[in-house]
Amino acid sequence: MDSPNVLLVILDSVRARNMSLYDYGARTTPFLERFADEAAVYKQSRAPSIHSVASHASIFTGYHVPEHGVTKHESELDPTSTIWHELAADHGYETGIFTPNVVVGVSSNLTDPFDTIDGPRQDPGHRYFEAGIAPSDIEGHQTNREYLSRCFNSDAPLRSVVNGLYFQYYDGGTEAEDESATEYIDSFLDWSGSRNGPWAACLNLMDAHYPYEPDTEYDQWGGSELQALHDSLSAPPSREIVTDGDWWKLRAVESLYDGCIRQLDAAMEYLTASLRDRGELDETLLVITSDHGEGFGERSRIDPSVQVADHSWGIHEVQTHVPLVVRHPGGGDGTAEDRLASLTRFPDVVRSELADERGSFAVDDHAVAMTYRLEQPERVLPAACPDRESYGGPWRAVYRQEGDRVRKVADHGPDVRPEVIESAQVSYPRDDGDAEFLDRIYEDFEDAGVRGSPADDASLDDDVEQQLEELGYLR
Template sequence: MSVRTVIEVLLNPFLARLIRSNQRHPLVLAAFFGLLALLAACDFSGARPRPNVLLIVLDTVRADHLSTYGYSKNTTPNLTALAGEGVVYERCLSPGSWTLPSHASLFTGLYPRDHKTTCELPRVLRRKYRTIAEVLAENGYATVGFSNNAWLNAATGLQQGFANFFDIWRERRPDGRSADGIDEGAATTNERIFRWLDHDTNRPFFMFVNYFEPHLPYRPPPPFDSKFVDANFDPIMVAEARGWFHPRELGYVLKVPGMEVTDSEFEVMHSQYDGEVAYLDARLGELIEGFRERGLLDNTVVIITSDHGEHLGDHEMMDHKMTLYDALLHVPLVIRYPPAVHQGSRVSAPVQLIDIFPTILDLCGIDEDQPEDSRLLPPSPQQAPPPRLSFAEFGRPTVFLEVMLKQYPGVEYSQFDRSLVAVNDGRYKLISGSDGRSELYDLHRDPGERNDIASENPDVVADLTNRLTDFQAKTPMQ
């Protein structure tokens, strides 16, 4: 019997008596239960103490625009340096293409099919679904979140389990900039994180951080605004691209006259998006260095990922709506934790965002039943498990259709009034719409998903359609 178990057995008979006798002394009770929380977080077996967990979401960052993933432009030197001390998962797939379902899956280890937090009402993660923050809190962890995305609010249920959650996005100016005008909140976020670390690290903690910079509009601060700008770019065109606010991108997607975007304009947008990524990478480096200076880094599981990618003209789309192409689903994933992760490794086997939930619990030594479809992330290429099917979903986009109708009345948008589900077997990927339209891609020969081969491969379509039917029949999305 462990020392922790002995403590629990000995204390249980006295809890009721303690509470009755100290009802008029709340400070005594608070001190006692604080001690219990510390004991619960301790490891009495002689092994290392439970680690802290730092889970970072680089919102709207697609993997193929990171130099860490082979991109030709040096957008992420700090992430690359960190990856040299950890493991890079080269094929991490998100189960959703936008914030709400992707974060709900990240926090629960469940597909959108199961947690049902999608575009459709009520757009809330229900209390019955346990989040990683809740599990860690129950095991003695301090839990804190810092978010720059308005979808991660108390009303959507994504703050379940966090003792403290800082909505940095509420401090933005009307133009979307942070109060200091520097960025979309990354600088302020780091300041708040360091302030919290300097006062609240007396027990293991779980910290979640959402950075927002690569979201539309793309307008990185100097010198990142010019870091990837070609000398031949028209300065007026650059200024216009930096002023593209939502829902301007919907005009392009809907092919509204006058809303066309030229190839040159997309080149400019790429330069500004890359500048946002590079700026965010600099802030990431600042954060990691802050952990290192405080002596926290080596006992912290650092996980860096994204909730989804971004369309930058791919498939004649912008932003991250209406599709399930890999421009939106292929996200970065880097983990650093020297005691358990092989340094400098790269895992090419496909993994999924839902795998982060059980992996955190395993690294923290917490025995908890993991969600059925998730599995532990391999700490090295040699330990990669056999391939499995991955799925992604996009519910009927009611919230986005409302914006389209209001902003561009009379424009045809019925082609987007459908839900989507995709299955990927490692080579072939089938995207199936509720309107009966399907697309098939050979990801080995066509990683950009430019050539739909559904009509040429009816057997593959039939097989993957059956896989999708089985997937949806398990717990149909409602």
């Protein structure tokens, strides 16, 4: 066939464990379960990191985190090292990225390889008057009444009120719908439908990222009481919870997260139906996955005193075991792939399609997941946080196939723990085995030379820092 289109859909922060596609109890992904009849579903897929910037850099280049070194929000990646540049420069593809992700689209340069960039659309620092406060100046959630109270107690009350009105009604920055999956899918569909040749695109969708705010239609397991609890949490919630120890709050709002996944599942139905209706689905390599999962208080298997919160630290299976659904051009017969798979295989899978072959995300030897977060726990966690140094990175893991299961060896400083993963729902520690295997793997990694030098890593504007905080990132 002619050069196939390429569409990578990253359901940001979605973990396999909470998808009914992976045997979760709540019916969060009814569409993807049906879609699996014409796609390959990888049951043992791993993200290369627990952090958007590091995972995206690995997916885009095929390099592991220790090789590319793109681990900070403001890190830069050589655009020419990505599969997107290769597709454009060597194969004549038009490329586009569509995402509300501030880490991908603003703080880093991960959008640089693309011809067309849409998002993020919100501007958290936009204001009509420089004198006066704006909604972005206030940390956490606030009602209109609370904001007005702050305005009247400020040095420029009327200008502050105008800033709030401008931010809400004229700039559109506070409208969540503007950053929803369907908005970006529509933008992508308009763009792809007007291309004259092959196209390659990335959709990064944030509906399941903190804050967990599903539309009423999909909020099937939450409700108003959980929404109120959610809104009472500070941003980022991980800092508050790890200090106060109120882990039950984080576990409770997981039900809202389930609704967010259901919302994204509906968005995938809309996306695939739209491509099918105009005859493009069979001409497209469609990869639906995630860059990392979320933690809701699960205890680390390496250090049980550490509980994981969202994707701020750790290398827990809930953070690295991600969905992977692949529909090759022309469709498939509903393959369930039980072999270990890694998202770093994405560039090679694309290259296989260009050669009119069906590539696989399965790995022959091992998969790797790593994060340096938190690099400075003593700086980003409050002094009142117990044992805050125990949350510091790096956290490392190596996976390899063991019969019909996957064996994981992970470490955190001197602590090493092997475990066995049977599925997204079932895993358990097992103390026998070669823990030195992990060290041998990491010792072989070399710098790939694709990261910008430290001098090239720009500091972030205060407005960007504020938006990252509101999205739950520890800064």
